[in-house]
Amino acid sequence: MGVISNGTTLLDAGALDSGVVTGAMTLIKTVTASTSSTISFVDGASGVVLDDTYKEYIIKFTDVHLGSDDKRFTLQGSIDAGSNYNVNATTSTFRAKHAEDDSGSGFEYTNGHDSDNGTAFFQISDILGSGNNADDCIAGFLQLFNPSSTTFVKHFKGRFNANNTGECIGGFGAGYFNTTSAIDAIQFKADAGNIDAGTFKLYGIK
Amino acid sequence: MAILSNAVEMADAGAFSVGLGAMTFIKELNTSGGAVANMTFHHGASSVVLDSTYPIYKFVFSNMHPAGNAVFWLFQANAVGESGFNEQINSSTFRAVNPENSSNGQVDYIASIDQANGTGFQNICSDGDIKTNNDSCISGELLIFNPSSTTFVKQFMASTNHMVNNSQSSDNYINGYFNTTAAIDEFQFKFNSGNIDAGTIKLYGIKDS
Numbered sequence: 001m002g003v004i005s006n007g008t009t010l011l012d013a014g015a016l017d018s019g020v021v022t023g024a025m026t027l028i029k030t031v032t033a034s035t036s037s038t039i040s041f042v043d044g045a046s047g048v049v050l051d052d053t054y055k056e057y058i059i060k061f062t063d064v065h066l067g068s069d070d071k072r073f074t075l076q077g078s079i080d081a082g083s084n085y086n087v088n089a090t091t092s093t094f095r096a097k098h099a100e101d102d103s104g105s106g107f108e109y110t111n112g113h114d115s116d117n118g119t120a121f122f123q124i125s126d127i128l129g130s131g132n133n134a135d136d137c138i139a140g141f142l143q144l145f146n147p148s149s150t151t152f153v154k155h156f157k158g159r160f161n162a163n164n165t166g167e168c169i170g171g172f173g174a175g176y177f178n179t180t181s182a183i184d185a186i187q188f189k190a191d192a193g194n195i196d197a198g199t200f201k202l203y204g205i206k
Numbered sequence: 207m208a209i210l211s212n213a214v215e216m217a218d219a220g221a222f223s224v225g226l227g228a229m230t231f232i233k234e235l236n237t238s239g240g241a242v243a244n245m246t247f248h249h250g251a252s253s254v255v256l257d258s259t260y261p262i263y264k265f266v267f268s269n270m271h272p273a274g275n276a277v278f279w280l281f282q283a284n285a286v287g288e289s290g291f292n293e294q295i296n297s298s299t300f301r302a303v304n305p306e307n308s309s310n311g312q313v314d315y316i317a318s319i320d321q322a323n324g325t326g327f328q329n330i331c332s333d334g335d336i337k338t339n340n341d342s343c344i345s346g347e348l349l350i351f352n353p354s355s356t357t358f359v360k361q362f363m364a365s366t367n368h369m370v371n372n373s374q375s376s377d378n379y380i381n382g383y384f385n386t387t388a389a390i391d392e393f394q395f396k397f398n399s400g401n402i403d404a405g406t407i408k409l410y411g412i413k414d415s
Contacts, residue, residue, distance in 0.1 A: 003209060003216070014212030016224055023227015027413055060412070062261050062351045063358045096298035096315055096381065102322030107300050107315030135387050139351035139361035161361040161381040168296035168320075170363070170381025199261060199352075201412075203228055 024206040026054075031202075033195040035067060041202050042082040043184040050184055052148035054204030059186065061160075061200050064138040066129035068193030072113075073129055073138055073162075074121035077147075077154070077177050078185035085187045086119040091175030093125040100166040110171075117178055121189065124158035125171030131196060138162040138198075140171070147183035154183050228413045230260070236406040241273055244396035245407050248284075256391045258354040260411030265348040267366075267395065267407045271338075274400025278319075278334035279344045279366070280327035281395045283353075285388040292325040293390065297382030301332040305374045323385055327396070330364040332378040335371045336397070343405070344368035346378070353390040360384040 002012035009017045016022065029048045031039050041059065043050035050057060064073060076085035093114045098105040110126040130136040140160025147154050154177040162169050177183055188200065208218035215223045233254045235245040247265075249256035256263065270279060282291035297320050304311035319329035331344050346366025353360050364380040384390060395407060 003211060011209065011211040011216045014214035014216075016216070016226075022225070023229050025227055025229040025412070026225060027228040060262060062361075063355060065358070096300045096379070098296060098298040098320045098322060100296050100323050100385070105298065105315060105317055105320055107298075107313075135357065135359050137358040137361065140363070159363060159381075161363055161383060163296065163359055163361075163383050163385075168298050168382055170298045170379065172379070201261070 026204045026206065028202045028204050031200045033064070033198040033200070036195045038187050038189040039195060039200050040082055040185060040187040044081065048202065049204060050147060050186070054206065055146050056205040057144045057147065058141055058203045058205065059200060060141045060203070061188070061198055062139050064198030065136065065196045066131045066190045066193060067196035068190065069131045070128045071131065071193050072123055072191040073127060073188070074123050074191050075142065075186060075188045076121045077183045078187065079179060079181040079183060082185040082187070085121070085185070087183065088117045088119055088178040089115045089122060089175055090117050090178055091115045091122055091173055093123065093171070093173040095125045095169055095171045097167055097169045100168070115175065121191065124160055124173035127160065127162045127169050127171055128164050129162065129190065130164045131193070133165060136163050136165070144183070144186065150180055150182055152180065153178050230411045230413060232409045232411050234406060234408045237402060237404050241401035241403045243401055244394050245402065246392065246394040247409050249391035254409065255411060256353060256393070260413060261352050262412040263350045263353065264410045264412060265393070265407055266410070267405060268345050269343045270345065270405035271343045271403045272336050272397045272400055273338065273403040274397060275338045276335050277397040277399050278329045279331040279336065279368070280329055280398055281348065281393060282327040283384055283390045284392040285386060286391045291327065291394045294323045294325055294385040295321040295328050295382055296323055296385055297321045297328055297380055299332060299378070299380045301376050301378045303370065303374055303376040307373065321382070327398070328380065328382065330366050330378065330380045331368050332376050333370065336368055337372045339372045342369045342372055356387055356389055359386065360390055
């Protein structure tokens with residue numbers, strides 16, 4: 001039985017009617033790191049949707065604290081539901097940085113931390129996560145555009161801010177997974193050691 | 207009384223059980239009542255929520271127009287139970303700028319507005335110079351990550367665009383963190399001189415699960 005208000009159907013068949021306006025950003029999945037070796041979002045697993053349901057996905061990460069000192073926060077995609085994370089990716093990366101003691105600042109392309117059609121895990125931009133300082137963390141987001149396309153490469157953009165042993169680093173990166181296969185999983189990890197803490201939220205944009 | 211449809215609970219106890227979108231509008235401040243010196247969002251006041259209810263907050267400011275000439279757009283925060291907008295900020299800033307009448311565009315780091323554990327208001331419009339010309343303004347957004355944390359510093363990111371000196375477009379990127387483990391529950395926006403003549407700031411919460 002539907003719920004009708006003033007002649008307008010609001011609820012029916014166990015769902016909001018398609019005519020009911022809701023927000024365009026839908027939380028799909030939250031994963032909380034706790035001394036985790038990896039953080040993964042795999043379509044069809046654990047309630048994750050990462051297919052053609054949405055044209056755009058955003059993963060927001062908050063208070064990511066790496067378990068070991070001077071390690072890097074990286075990511076990769078998968079075309080086989082997380083069996084392998086090794087998709088060819090080409091990226092460009094840059095950052096603006098500034099020391100807490102004002103001893104230096106900089107704006108630079110982070111050569112060596114981009115990916116040249118490589119299949120290894122890569123960074124959004126260069127940041128050494130500090131595991132030794134309890135209040136150090138990384139926060140930001142990764143936008144993934146139309147990952148289910150089987151026609152085009154898959155573009156993404158990322159941005160973060162982080163503090164590492166007395167330095168503020170604003171990181172920016174963008175690129176594409178150089179494949180026409182659908183990307184159906186994304187994984188984050190440190191280049192060595194664990195992700196000690198942090199919250200990762202996957203959203204779909206209608 | 208719960209409302210069920212096809213055996214699925216849709217609403218109960220005065221709230222929807224089904225998802226209505228992850229980005230929730232919390233509060234709007236504007237100048238409909240006239241120019242104001244600043245716009246301040248304080249948890250618990252005037253229906254503002256700025257606590258652990260949401261892990262991420264987003265301010266969107268549109269068409270902020272100054273009463274004073276050649277000014278900067280700024281923000282700061284205040285920790286729970288403290289007074290004054292004077293939290294320690296570390297920030298980095300850069301911009302891409304291009305004049306209306308030439309192709310002399312450039313990208314540069316703006317060292318004059320970054321902060322090194324400074325307690326002043328953070329400039330989020332690079333070299334500013336927002337004029338009082340009727341069509342001159344600044345718009346953009348500011349993301350605040352987990353302001354209620356008592357463990358970590360509070361990361362933030364701002365992206366703005368504004369008209370410089372009534373003749374240039376400046377695309378500004380400001381990243382930083384409040385270097386405190388105290389929870390933050392109050393944010394203030396203002397120009398460095400004079401009132402906010404016109405403009406709207408909206409606060410959104412991005413939901414937890």
